[in-house]
Amino acid sequence: MTAATKGTPLDTAAIRAQFPILAREVHGHPLVYLDNAATTQKPQAVIDALTGYYSTMNANIHRGLHTLAEEATAAYEHVRKQVAEFIGASSHREVVFTRNTTESLNLLAYTLGARLKPGDEIVLTAAEHHSNLVPWQLVTQRTGAVLRFIELNDDQQIDVDTARAAINANTRIVSIVHMSNVLGSIAPVAEIAEMARAVGATMIVDAAQSAPHIPVDVGELGADYLAFSAHKMLGPTGVGVLWGRQELLADLDPFLGGGEMISVVTREESSWAALPHKFEAGTPNIADVIAFGAALDFLNEIGMDAIAAHDAELTEYAVDRLSRLEGLDIYGPADPAERSAVIAFNYRDIHSHDVATILDRSGVAIRAGHHCAQPLMRTLGVPATARASFYLYNERSEIDALVDGLLEAGERFGFER
Amino acid sequence: MTSNRESQNPIDLDDLYRDVILDHYRSPRNRGARDDATISAEGFNPSCGDEIQLSVAILDGTVNGLGFGGSGCSISQSSASMMTEAMTGRSLESAREMSKHVQQMLTDDTFDLDAVDLGDLEALSGVAKFPVRIKCGLLAWKVLDQALANASGESVSDDSDIPTRVTSG
Numbered sequence: 001m002t003a004a005t006k007g008t009p010l011d012t013a014a015i016r017a018q019f020p021i022l023a024r025e026v027h028g029h030p031l032v033y034l035d036n037a038a039t040t041q042k043p044q045a046v047i048d049a050l051t052g053y054y055s056t057m058n059a060n061i062h063r064g065l066h067t068l069a070e071e072a073t074a075a076y077e078h079v080r081k082q083v084a085e086f087i088g089a090s091s092h093r094e095v096v097f098t099r100n101t102t103e104s105l106n107l108l109a110y111t112l113g114a115r116l117k118p119g120d121e122i123v124l125t126a127a128e129h130h131s132n133l134v135p136w137q138l139v140t141q142r143t144g145a146v147l148r149f150i151e152l153n154d155d156q157q158i159d160v161d162t163a164r165a166a167i168n169a170n171t172r173i174v175s176i177v178h179m180s181n182v183l184g185s186i187a188p189v190a191e192i193a194e195m196a197r198a199v200g201a202t203m204i205v206d207a208a209q210s211a212p213h214i215p216v217d218v219g220e221l222g223a224d225y226l227a228f229s230a231h232k233m234l235g236p237t238g239v240g241v242l243w244g245r246q247e248l249l250a251d252l253d254p255f256l257g258g259g260e261m262i263s264v265v266t267r268e269e270s271s272w273a274a275l276p277h278k279f280e281a282g283t284p285n286i287a288d289v290i291a292f293g294a295a296l297d298f299l300n301e302i303g304m305d306a307i308a309a310h311d312a313e314l315t316e317y318a319v320d321r322l323s324r325l326e327g328l329d330i331y332g333p334a335d336p337a338e339r340s341a342v343i344a345f346n347y348r349d350i351h352s353h354d355v356a357t358i359l360d361r362s363g364v365a366i367r368a369g370h371h372c373a374q375p376l377m378r379t380l381g382v383p384a385t386a387r388a389s390f391y392l393y394n395e396r397s398e399i400d401a402l403v404d405g406l407l408e409a410g411e412r413f414g415f416e417r
Numbered sequence: 418m419t420s421n422r423e424s425q426n427p428i429d430l431d432d433l434y435r436d437v438i439l440d441h442y443r444s445p446r447n448r449g450a451r452d453d454a455t456i457s458a459e460g461f462n463p464s465c466g467d468e469i470q471l472s473v474a475i476l477d478g479t480v481n482g483l484g485f486g487g488s489g490c491s492i493s494q495s496s497a498s499m500m501t502e503a504m505t506g507r508s509l510e511s512a513r514e515m516s517k518h519v520q521q522m523l524t525d526d527t528f529d530l531d532a533v534d535l536g537d538l539e540a541l542s543g544v545a546k547f548p549v550r551i552k553c554g555l556l557a558w559k560v561l562d563q564a565l566a567n568a569s570g571e572s573v574s575d576d577s578d579i580p581t582r583v584t585s586g
Contacts, residue, residue, distance in 0.1 A: 351489060353465060353489075353492075353550070353553065354492075357433065357550060361430050369465045369466060383467075383489070412434055412439075413439065413442075413491075414439070
């Protein structure tokens with residue numbers, strides 16, 4: 001992958017060669033991994049960074065005075081700068097490492113939620129993952145604040161009009177999913193952020209699905225806070241990011257107390273460390289953060305524009321092939337251009353668990369169930385869906401394998417090809 | 418590990434999707450609540466959303482009939498359908514004993530099918546070879562356990578993986 005390949009369709013053969021797991025077989029078939037919205041596979045560079053850290057520089061960070069601690073601290077803090085650059089943050093001090101998107105959102109719900117009064121409104125969307133719903137439900141129980149929801153339009157998308165109907169003078173927090181993990185649709189975050197700002201509300205973006213697939217720039221989005229996870233973008237599990245505008249983070253109380261996050265501690269009280277350490281109590285996930293740096297290098301080398309173009313092309317191909325199958329319903333926007341890398345569907349009234357089990361026997365890994373979005377399932381009027389989700393190493397032939405597997409599932413349940 | 422086990426004992430989709438199971442899935446028996454139900458119970462599988470509602474008519478210690486409702490995959494729904502047929506006419510004691518055996522069969526792929534006569538329910542024996550589908554098969558039986566225990570004046574300790582509760586009776 002040279003700079004010359006940026007912006008062109010990806011050389012998936014070269015990319016695939018760097019992911020050792022893609023060489024394995026499942027039930028005697030080549031692995032076709034289409035569950036990337038759940039987690040992505042890891043390139044050798046990320047695996048090497050992880051073992052390399054433990055093999056050569058393992059030490060606790062920020063307090064050791066020896067060489068290993070210095071090297072580990074520098075490597076860890078370097079990734080913070082990489083993350084800041086990746087999302088267009090104005091300072092590395094705006095980047096807090098957490099365990100995952102869920103913890104980032106809980107940090108915000110806990111700290112921002114403490115300021116709410118009865119009658120204050122928190123605006124979410126009908127398409128939230130439970131991670132951006134349940135923390136806010138807990139806030140309403142503690143404070144008497146109420147939840148309001150931006151509904152889906154007729155094309156099963158969040159749009160500016162449905163957002164306008166939910167945001168008003170009582171709105172204190174708007175926290176929305178950027179790219180739906182079920183519908184694949186991209187919400188008009190910048191426009192919604194503008195509405196939030198107009199009423200003085202805080203704008204939070206759940207970028208767990210978008211950060212891996214499309215260029216994300218916190219300035220362009222107009223966000224106050226943004227959350228995402230390393231493991232959905234080639235990085236290891238156990239690392240989440242919370243980005244927040246510096247003046248806002250500085251004004252927040254700590255979430256977790258303990259070592260690393262303090263400045264001066266007496267028996268009675270403590271003062272807090274400077275950003276971002278105020279929010280990183282205890283020994284962080286040093287190894288996985290460092291390995292996440294290798295994942296960001298990998299993504300940057302290919303380029304997020306090229307990845308987005310690749311995902312869009314695969315999505316268009318998949319929507320085209322799937323929609324030709326009799327009895328197949330796709331959820332989300334009808335126009336492939338309005339969605340990215342995630343396709344939820346049901347096929348011929350065969351329950352998605354049966355579809356997933358049958359596909360698995362052909363080596364095709366998809367997700368089935370409610371996708372941690374039970375309220376959205378109810379809105380769509382289905383108990384569950386199958387979901388295929390793509391990433392930079394997927395190829396058209398894998399969509400073909402998915403379609404073949406679906407036809408086989410249909411046959412098993414008594415439908416002719 | 419799986420591949421080793423599989424190479425010695427190949428696991429085929431036919432083990433899971435037996436004709437009997439697909440038949441019950443396409444043409445469920447005793448679908449719907451019973452007017453003469455003496456006890457009703459329900460349960461669901463939080464990890465996947467499968468749900469079963471069960472109404473049971475019990476007279477003089479005998480299960481006179483069962484009706485079921487709910488939604489879910491072929492395994493959860495056919496398991497419930499087969500159960501309604503197999504339990505009809507049994508004493509409470511016999512039904513509870515049978516439920517125990519079926520749950521053993523569903524969870525243990527070395528279960529000895531010759532040891533107990535489970536009739537058509539033996540079609541569910543392949544489920545044990547598909548660990549992620551075991552809970553699908555178990556759901557209806559956990560709901561039955563809840564209903565029958567209640568009918569016997571006992572309480573069932575809630576299985577947190579598959580929550581069940583008595584809804585009337």
